[in-house]
Amino acid sequence: MKSRQDGFQVKATAGQADDGEDLTCLSRIALGDRAAFERLYRRYYDRLFRFVLRVTGRMNLVEDVINDTMIVIWRKAGDYRAAARASTWIFGIAYRKALKALSRELRAPETMDELPEVEQPPSDELDREGVHAAIRQAVMQLPPEHRAVVDLTFFFNRSYDEVALILDCPVGTVKSRMFHARAKLRPLLTQLLGD
Amino acid sequence: MTTASRKEDLYELLPWHENDTLEGAEKEAVRALLASDLEANRQARELRVLHGAVADEPIMATNMTMNLRRLYARIDPPAPRRPRWFVPVSMAAAALLTVAGGFGLFKAGERAERFHTLTSPPAESLPVPANSVLFRVDVVAGVDAAQLTQLAGVAGVSVLQGPSERGVALIAVPRADAESVASRLSSDPHLRFVAQVPR
Numbered sequence: 001m002k003s004r005q006d007g008f009q010v011k012a013t014a015g016q017a018d019d020g021e022d023l024t025c026l027s028r029i030a031l032g033d034r035a036a037f038e039r040l041y042r043r044y045y046d047r048l049f050r051f052v053l054r055v056t057g058r059m060n061l062v063e064d065v066i067n068d069t070m071i072v073i074w075r076k077a078g079d080y081r082a083a084a085r086a087s088t089w090i091f092g093i094a095y096r097k098a099l100k101a102l103s104r105e106l107r108a109p110e111t112m113d114e115l116p117e118v119e120q121p122p123s124d125e126l127d128r129e130g131v132h133a134a135i136r137q138a139v140m141q142l143p144p145e146h147r148a149v150v151d152l153t154f155f156f157n158r159s160y161d162e163v164a165l166i167l168d169c170p171v172g173t174v175k176s177r178m179f180h181a182r183a184k185l186r187p188l189l190t191q192l193l194g195d
Numbered sequence: 196m197t198t199a200s201r202k203e204d205l206y207e208l209l210p211w212h213e214n215d216t217l218e219g220a221e222k223e224a225v226r227a228l229l230a231s232d233l234e235a236n237r238q239a240r241e242l243r244v245l246h247g248a249v250a251d252e253p254i255m256a257t258n259m260t261m262n263l264r265r266l267y268a269r270i271d272p273p274a275p276r277r278p279r280w281f282v283p284v285s286m287a288a289a290a291l292l293t294v295a296g297g298f299g300l301f302k303a304g305e306r307a308e309r310f311h312t313l314t315s316p317p318a319e320s321l322p323v324p325a326n327s328v329l330f331r332v333d334v335v336a337g338v339d340a341a342q343l344t345q346l347a348g349v350a351g352v353s354v355l356q357g358p359s360e361r362g363v364a365l366i367a368v369p370r371a372d373a374e375s376v377a378s379r380l381s382s383d384p385h386l387r388f389v390a391q392v393p394r
Contacts (some may be wrong), residue, residue: 038263041259041263041266042259042263045259045262046259049257050252062257063257063262063265066262067262067265067266067269070266071266071269071270074270131244131248132247132248132251132252133248135244135245135248135249136248136249136252139245139248139249150245150249151249153210153211153214154210154213154214154245154246154249154250155249155250155252157214157215157216158214158216159211159216159217160208160211160216162216175207175208178207178210179207182210182238182241182242182245185241185245186241189241189244189245190241192244193240193241193244
């Protein structure tokens with residue numbers, strides 16, 4: 001587990017270093033540079049794919065949401081102000097597009113109470129991969145807003161300030177969503193840890 | 196702030212301690228809590244497992260190149276395809292417009308002013324005396340039909356048409372006097388132009 005944490009730190013540092021490249025791309029995109037746009041698209045595709053899939057929980061929406069996001073970037077790159085990291089701005093657009101696509105797909109928004117309880121397998125039957133799979137399945141049962149907080153924190157290693165910027169909500173809301181997500185996951189985590 | 200509520204606040208920060216994005220006083224406070232608080236350590240273990248599970252998920256990205264093509268198709272939508280009937284119908288419409296435009300111009304010209312060339316016959320409706328010769332004449336401004344008749348200098352001359360605003364008139368002269376009248380009018384300073392026209 002330690003080595004994975006180290007890996008996160010390396011990824012996060014690299015991500016910050018890439019911000020300069022993102023800024024260069026955005027400034028060129030604002031001038032209509034297609035090559036810069038394609039470069040940014042390729043740099044973000046995998047990250048956005050994962051993030052949008054996590055927020056929506058629907059594979060069929062992901063590609064369209066990514067393209068919706070990129071079209072906004074193509075048209076509004078000139079509006080970007082470097083008050084926040086470029087990636088924060090891009091993920092914020094993706095988050096709003098993902099929620100919009102999801103609300104179109106679902107007539108009634110999901111709530112935690114309406115979601116089925118996660119079936120918790122006996123911990124002694126699970127290896128590490130099985131444990132991780134069970135946790136990810138439980139995370140997918142959370143509401144999209146809570147999933148986004150969990151994913152931005154634990155996959156994209158964002159600070160709570162950055163999560164708040166991306167989700168366009170107060171820091172207190174971010175902490176509250178994380179609190180509720182953890183409360184929902186706690187029975188499974190407790191069982192898996194054998195506490 | 197009570198110690199209990201301070202502790203709760205620090206518990207809320209544990210996820211960001213786990214992803215190592217806390218800084219300064221908050222980071223130090225959480226570290227101090229973890230050094231002494233069993234519940235904080237229990238939560239930290241949970242978060243480490245959650246962190247590992249979320250980060251461990253393989254990314255199932257689809258074909259980026261295909262999706263990029265779709266994106267470009269949205270940015271630059273192709274020109275709409277014209278149906279088969281579009282070309283012949285548009286050509287017919289253009290021809291119709293040309294004919295209608297020409298007809299409109301013709302009618303507008305007719306309304307503006309009737310025009311006769313020197314060789315064109317007078318309108319059939321004009322009362323042309325028998326055994327007379329027709330002349331088209333151009334008079335200077337201010338000469339009216341009565342003066343024109345006087346200028347001809349012989350009896351039996353009649354002004355059939357005009358003078359118009361531009362001074363154009365058509366007169367009928369008895370055939371016997373045609374030559375002398377033409378000669379007189381041609382030399383009169385009130386007339387700028389005299390020519391015989393066919394009946």
